[in-house]
Amino acid sequence: MSRQPLRLAILEATRLLEEAGVNSPRTDAELLAAHVVGVERTRLGLVPLVDPEVIETYRGLVARRAQRIPLQHITGVSSMGEIDVEVGPGVFVPRPETELLLAWAIAVLEDCPARPPVVLDLCTGSGALALAVAHARPDADVHAVELDPKALSWARRNADTRALDGDTAITLYQGDVTDRALLTDLEGRVDLVVSNPPYIPEGAELDREVAEHDPAVALFGGPDGLSVITPMVSNIARWLKIGGALAIEHDDTNGGQVAALLRERRVFGEVAEHPDLAGKPRFVVARRVATEAEAARRA
CATH class of the missing domain: 3.40.50.150 (Vaccinia Virus protein VP39)
Incomplete structure (x- = not known):
């Protein structure tokens, strides 16, 4: 199966999170995408296409966030100053x-x-x-x-x-x-x-x-x-x-x-x-x- 546009998956995720009542749907959709593909959020534009398996993994994380599980519990980390700490x-x-x-x-x-x-x-x-x-x-x-x-x-x-x-x-x-x-x-x-x-x-x-x-x-x-x-x-x-x-x-x-x-x-x-x-x-x-x-x- 051919690679798929990550941007479209993010748009779909934003819609789902907004419908679920998440306070910052676009931000969370992008942060989850960055977590899945392993880049900074600001560099998502450098990853236009991803494998179908990546989209499947991403949709699974978005579904968990739509259940109002904290973003940081899904990614496993939270930031403070210049460091990240593990949370859950x-x-x-x-x-x-x-x-x-x-x-x-x-x-x-x-x-x-x-x-x-x-x-x-x-x-x-x-x-x-x-x-x-x-x-x-x-x-x-x-x-x-x-x-x-x-x-x-x-x-x-x-x-x-x-x-x-x-x-x-x-x-x-x-x-x-x-x-x-x-x-x-x-x-x-x-x-x-x-x-x-x-x-x-x-x-x-x-x-x-x-x-x-x-x-x-x-x-x-x-x-x-x-x-x-x-x-x-x-x-x-x-x-x-x-x-x-x-x-x-x-x-x-x-x-x-x-x-x-x-x-x-x-x-x-x-x-x-x-x-x-x-x-x-x-x-x-x-x-x-x-x-x-x-x-x-x-x-």
């Missing part, structure tokens, strides 16, 4: 919005006087954020915490892969980021804390890809989305050294509340809210500016 059932799929938090974190580390800077990623999931920081700053001493054992296994797999690729190893821990006894050896030593914790308020309406495939433990943060963030703030205060910085991602409905939590703890200053790619409130940053004793005197 049992782990939260990193979102493009977190790229903005990553960019902020890397910029902060550029001005950090500590060598090596100590970085702590809370609720690391697949390890994407911690590993992206380690890739961008090979001199950093990066630690990452995850509660869910399934997610932690993905993080360990990704950490092993990045180490084989030559990136600096990170240190992984299983633990509850709200536990006051967690990582006491890092108290007062951390230069930067980053976190993409569970923050969706319970009862929120979610896309099928999220509701049916992302683990609930990585999504929901109690009735107001703050059940993890609120106690985590106290731990961040004890881990950060004076001058250390933090960034916490949050739901677009509670950015002001997260900022208020940090301002109420007088050990923090320079509190600022940052929007995501859609202009919605997405993460809050601050610095540790005082000891507990100094903060008490200011109260």
